[in-house]
Every structure is written in structure tokens, then in C-alpha cells.
Amino acid sequence: MRPVQQELSDKLVVLGDAMLESTPVFDDIVVRVRPDAWRHAAEVAKDELECDYLSFISGIDWAPAPREGGEEGSSDTSAPVQPTEMTFGAAGSAGRFQVFAHVQSTRRHWGFTLKSDVDEADPRVESWVSVYPGADWHERECWEMYGFVFDGHPSLRHLYLPMAFEGHPLRKDFPLLARVVKPWPGLVDVEPMPGEPASEPTAADAAAEAGDAS
Amino acid sequence: MSTTGTPTPDLRLDPGALRHLADAQMNVELDTGDMILNLGPQHPATHGTLRLVVRLDGERVISADPVIGYMHRGYEKLSEFRTYPQITTLINRIDWLSSFANEVPFMDGAEQLMGVEAPRRATYIRTVLTELSRIATFLLFLGEMGLQVGALTPAFYGFRDREHILNLIEATTGGRFHPNFNRIGGLKDDLPWGWIAECRDAMKIVFDACDTFENLVLGNEIFAARTRGIGIVPGEVGAEYGMSGSNLRACGVDWDLRRDGRPYLAYPDIDFAVHTHPDGDSFSRYVVRLEETRESARMVLQLLDAMPSGPIMAKVPRIIKVPEGEVWVETENPLGQMGYYVVSKGATGPFRVKIRSASFSNVSILPWLLRGVYVPDVITILGSLYFILGDIDR
Numbered sequence: 001m002r003p004v005q006q007e008l009s010d011k012l013v014v015l016g017d018a019m020l021e022s023t024p025v026f027d028d029i030v031v032r033v034r035p036d037a038w039r040h041a042a043e044v045a046k047d048e049l050e051c052d053y054l055s056f057i058s059g060i061d062w063a064p065a066p067r068e069g070g071e072e073g074s075s076d077t078s079a080p081v082q083p084t085e086m087t088f089g090a091a092g093s094a095g096r097f098q099v100f101a102h103v104q105s106t107r108r109h110w111g112f113t114l115k116s117d118v119d120e121a122d123p124r125v126e127s128w129v130s131v132y133p134g135a136d137w138h139e140r141e142c143w144e145m146y147g148f149v150f151d152g153h154p155s156l157r158h159l160y161l162p163m164a165f166e167g168h169p170l171r172k173d174f175p176l177l178a179r180v181v182k183p184w185p186g187l188v189d190v191e192p193m194p195g196e197p198a199s200e201p202t203a204a205d206a207a208a209e210a211g212d213a214s
Numbered sequence: 215m216s217t218t219g220t221p222t223p224d225l226r227l228d229p230g231a232l233r234h235l236a237d238a239q240m241n242v243e244l245d246t247g248d249m250i251l252n253l254g255p256q257h258p259a260t261h262g263t264l265r266l267v268v269r270l271d272g273e274r275v276i277s278a279d280p281v282i283g284y285m286h287r288g289y290e291k292l293s294e295f296r297t298y299p300q301i302t303t304l305i306n307r308i309d310w311l312s313s314f315a316n317e318v319p320f321m322d323g324a325e326q327l328m329g330v331e332a333p334r335r336a337t338y339i340r341t342v343l344t345e346l347s348r349i350a351t352f353l354l355f356l357g358e359m360g361l362q363v364g365a366l367t368p369a370f371y372g373f374r375d376r377e378h379i380l381n382l383i384e385a386t387t388g389g390r391f392h393p394n395f396n397r398i399g400g401l402k403d404d405l406p407w408g409w410i411a412e413c414r415d416a417m418k419i420v421f422d423a424c425d426t427f428e429n430l431v432l433g434n435e436i437f438a439a440r441t442r443g444i445g446i447v448p449g450e451v452g453a454e455y456g457m458s459g460s461n462l463r464a465c466g467v468d469w470d471l472r473r474d475g476r477p478y479l480a481y482p483d484i485d486f487a488v489h490t491h492p493d494g495d496s497f498s499r500y501v502v503r504l505e506e507t508r509e510s511a512r513m514v515l516q517l518l519d520a521m522p523s524g525p526i527m528a529k530v531p532r533i534i535k536v537p538e539g540e541v542w543v544e545t546e547n548p549l550g551q552m553g554y555y556v557v558s559k560g561a562t563g564p565f566r567v568k569i570r571s572a573s574f575s576n577v578s579i580l581p582w583l584l585r586g587v588y589v590p591d592v593i594t595i596l597g598s599l600y601f602i603l604g605d606i607d608r
Contacts, residue, residue, distance in 0.1 A: 025541060052450060052454065053453040053454075054455070055456060055553060056575075060557065060568075079294070079295040080295075080296075090540050100555075106453050107469075109469070134579070145290075176294075
């Protein structure tokens with residue numbers, strides 16, 4: 001971790017009881033704040049920690065990924081096989097949904113990631129638009145992709161998707177439609193690397209070899 | 215002609231009535247309120263399909279609402295269905311003018327999670343290619359910015375000189391725009407024979423091109439008149455909107471992730487200056503990019519001089535599984551801050567990838583920035599912000 005990040009880490013106490021947990025992650029610091037202090041945390045970050053720059057706001061769905069990739073070891077490689085139990089990342093989570101954001105300081109050259117839990121039944125988050133005007137588009141994107149409602153956002157409209165689009169594509173229970181329409185061809189077109197023998201000779205290869213020998 | 219009732223002049227018979235009608239219509243138009251102008255989705259200034267719904271009062275913009283998403287490909291969702299090596303093909307197509315620079319932070323993130331470090335030679339080659347893609351991107355900008363104010367010549371120079379850089383990238387990676395050359399732990403191949411000498415020659419062309427643009431474009435009175443004092447962004451507003459890269463440095467904010475961020479690639483080993491400009495207008499964005507092109511060329515020459523020998527690939531398992539964890543990586547890309555927040559659960563592919571692309575935030579300032587400007591200036595402002603649609607829509 002860079003010395004400036006260490007310095008920031010010592011200053012994080014100004015977040016007070018809004019901070020539930022903080023953990024260093026490589027060069028970054030992940031801070032989980034109370035859901036009702038989400039905007040307050042942004043104000044503190046901007047005014048007291050000098051984080052004048054908003055990098056991004058987005059969401060995350062910790063629900064296990066659907067097993068579309070088939071069982072482990074099978075030839076169906078349409079998706080990497082992810083663990084089936086729900087586990088949470090750095091600084092933990094109380095439930096399935098979290099909103100997270102990264103803020104930085106252009107003067108002090110430090111930055112950290114803020115996380116906050118979002119209720120699954122009623123996904124509401126305080127909007128950051130009044131603190132960082134650039135939050136506007138990020139929150140619109142997060143709203144359409146995850147269905148989080150940002151209280152205080154001037155106009156939550158679709159950003160990328162058509163106005164009539166239904167569903168929240170980045171939630172884990174939303175299928176990747178391209179894979180539903182047409183199954184992934186899998187390993188059929190994978191050839192062995194030059195100079196490497198094929199892992200298992202197929203019946204066709206054996207027949208060809210027999211033909212050569214005769 | 216009767217003055218009562220609705221006048222229905224027979225234009226064939228009375229040519230004077232035509233003028234009368236035109237006057238009447240003009241008066242009506244002066245009275246009307248706002249006019250909505252749809253700029254795009256197809257416009258040469260937009261590098262793709264960006265639509266701007268502009269509300270006009272005469273020639274003045276009252277409000278502008280960018281409509282994006284015409285090129286949304288859902289890379290964040292697709293990444294969850296790919297393995298790590300497969301994802302480089304996707305992220306190549308985010309900012310397609312500097313694809314190589316897109317790959318670097320993602321590889322960096324995966325390498326950090328795996329605890330793998332690319333060999334020094336691979337790091338240097340990565341840095342050279344990143345700077346080359348920056349030069350290629352900026353040369354196109356330096357030419358095209360002239361086009362936005364009606365000067366055709368610089369655009370041809372821009373395309374011509376960029377070709378030298380693209381040839382170098384193609385000679386190494388095999389791809390002009392989508393190199394797909396990075397591997398977790400290093401690079402696919404070493405530099406071809408004779409490449410370093412060719413690269414040195416190409417840098418001379420870059421310096422010459424920069425001088426040409428300085429005389430031809432910056433020294434042009436019309437260009438200065440069209441861009442000076444137009445589209446001014448104060449530094450603190452730019453930062454609040456998440457504007458980054460050369461756009462932010464042109465607002466006087468002295469912040470460059472190559473120098474100020476987590477040390478990455480070979481940047482700690484070389485000397486380079488960070489260029490800023492106090493004005494924050496369209497003109498200063500051109501000045502800063504011009505200086506940064508020269509600086510990049512100088513950096514490439516330094517890197518070529520210091521190029522270490524050795525392997526280009528670290529030892530990595532054949533099937534790449536990234537240990538559980540999460541990491542935030544950010545780099546200074548040609549268009550600004552490019553970042554990935556990668557969450558891994560120990561599988562062959564990521565659990566979640568948040569792609570933070572520079573143009574998205576650079577463009578989100580448009581509703582604020584375009585308020586009150588004149589219609590022709592909208593084009594110069596769009597051109598000077600320099601965004602790639604793939605980088606907005608992802």
C-alpha cells in the first residue's frame with residue numbers, strides 16, 4: 001500500500017459511527033458504511049477527506065451465479081463454474097445486494113471504495129447527486145441494471161436500455177439471453193496447440209492412423 | 215388583397231405576397247418558444263452513435279440531453295460468462311482506438327489477485343505499446359479537431375501519421391486495432407526483429423507531426439477564435455463529474471495516474487513531465503494533448519533505450535483460476551482514467567467486473583457544459599472532449 005493510502009486509512013475515523021468495517025485490499029481501502037449514512041459518507045469523503053473526484057458508482061449482486069456452465073469437469077464451457085453458496089467480498093455484506101463507489105482525491109492522490117448494503121425486498125439507496133453531480137449517470141445505470149432506487153435522484157430514467165425494457169440485467173437471476181437463444185458450442189472448435197499431442201485420440205483419429213498404416 | 219380573415223395569397227399571381235408571407239413566417243418563428251434539435255445519432259463529431267437532444271432558443275442552447283446506449287453491448291454481463299483470458303477480446307473493444315491500453319489494467323488486476331508478476335521485459339513492452347496507442351489516439355484527435363472547425367487538411371495528416379504507429383502495433387501484435395496481445399503473466403510474443411529501430415524512426419515522424427499540428431492548427435487564427443474561451447470547465451467541476459485524463463489536466467488539475475497513482479508498468483523507471491493548462495477551454499484541451507503526444511514519444515524513446523532482456527512470460531498455470539478476492543485497478547489511458555473492479559470467487563472467470571471507462575464520465579458533464587453555448591460551438595466542444603462511443607456504452 002502506498003504511504004498516502006496509509007495516511008488516508010488513519011484519517012478514516014472522521015466517518016465516525018457511519019463506518020461499519022474497513023479493510024485494506026491491495027492498494028485500495030474498502031469501507032462499508034451504514035445504509036442510512038450513504039450520502040453522509042459521501043459528504044465526509046468530499047469535504048473532510050478531500051476526495052473531490054468521483055470515479056464510479058455501481059452495484060453488486062452476491063447471489064450465487066446460476067449453473068449455466070454445467071458441472072465442473074464437463075465439456076460444457078459456456079460459463080465458468082462459480083461456487084453455489086453465497087459468500088461476500090471485502091468488508092462483508094448483510095445481504096444479497098450492495099452498492100459500491102470509488103472516490104479519489106486529485107490533490108492528495110488517495111482514494112477508497114465505499115460499500116453499503118441494500119435491502120433486497122425494498123432496494124433503496126440515498127442519491128449522491130447533490131454531493132457529486134457526476135453521480136447522475138452512474139445512478140441511472142445502477143438503477144436500470146440492478147433495480148436500486150436512488151432517493152433524491154432528479155430523474156431515474158433508462159440510460160442504456162430501451163425505455164420499455166423490463167428486468168434488471170446485471171442481477172444474477174437474469175439470464176444471458178444470447179446463451180438461452182443459442183447454446184454455446186463449447187469445445188468443438190478447439191484444436192491442440194502445435195507440437196502438443198491431442199489429449200484423447202478420437203475414433204476418427206484412430207481410423208485415420210489405421211488407414212495410414214495399411 | 216383583403217386584410218380580413220385568413221390571408222390566402224395566390225403566390226402565382228402576386229410575387230409581392232411571397233415576401234409578405236416570408237416576413238409573417240419569420241415573425242411567427244421569432245415568437246415561437248424553444249426548438250428541439252436532434253444532433254446525431256450519426257454525426258462525424260461523435261465517433262460512433264451519440265445522440266444529443268438540444269433545446270434551442272435561437273442559436274443558443276438552453277439544455278442538452280445526451281442519449282447514449284446505441285452501442286451498448288453489456289460487457290459487464292458478458293464478462294461473467296467468460297474466462298479471464300477470453301475477456302481480453304471484449305475489453306479490446308471498449309475504447310477501440312487504444313485497445314492495448316484497455317487490456318493492461320485488467321491483466322494487472324488478475325495478476326495482483328493471482329500474485330503473479332510479469333517479467334520486466336514484458337512490463338517494458340507493455341509500457342511501450344500503451345504509449346504507442348496513446349500516440350495513435352492523440353494523433354487522430356490532433357487531426358480531427360481541425361475537421362470540427364472546418365479545416366480538412368489536418369485530418370489527413372492525422373490519419374497519415376497515425377498509420378506509422380498502427381503499423382508498429384500491427385507488426386508486434388498482429389492486430390491494428392484489437393491486439394489481444396496481453397496474457398496473464400506477460401505477453402503472447404516478443405518484439406519482432408528490427409522493431410526497435412523502426413520504432414525510433416517512427417518517433418521522429420511523431421515529433422514532426424506534432425510540429426506540423428502546432429503550426430497548422432494551433433497557429434491558426436480561425437482555430438483559436440473558434441476554441442478559445444469555448445466550453446470552459448473549472449477544475450473542481452470537472453472532478454465532481456469524474457472527468458479525467460487530458461480533459462481534467464486541461465482544467466489545471468495536476469493529476470496523472472502514471473505519476474500519482476499506484477505504481478504500475480515501467481512508469482516509475484522513466485522521467486516524464488505532466489502537462490497541464492490553466493484555461494479549461496477547448497483550445498487548452500488541444501494544447502495539452504499535443505504536449506502529451508510529444509511527451510509520450512519521449513517516453514517511448516527512453517523505454518527503448520532501457521529495454522531489458524529476458525523472458526516475456528511468467529510461469530502461470532495452463533488453466534487460469536484466480537483466487538477469491540477483489541481488486542480495484544486504475545490506469546491512465548489515453549482518454550482518461552480506466553478502471554476495473556474485479557471480484558473473483560476462485561473460478562476460471564470473474565464473478566463481477568465493474569468497468570469504469572473514461573468517456574462515460576467525460577461525456578456526463580455535457581448537460582452542464584453545453585448550457586448557454588451556441589450551436590456551432592457544440593461541435594467543437596464535443597470534438598475537444600474527445601470520446602469514443604465504445605468507451606461510453608461499453
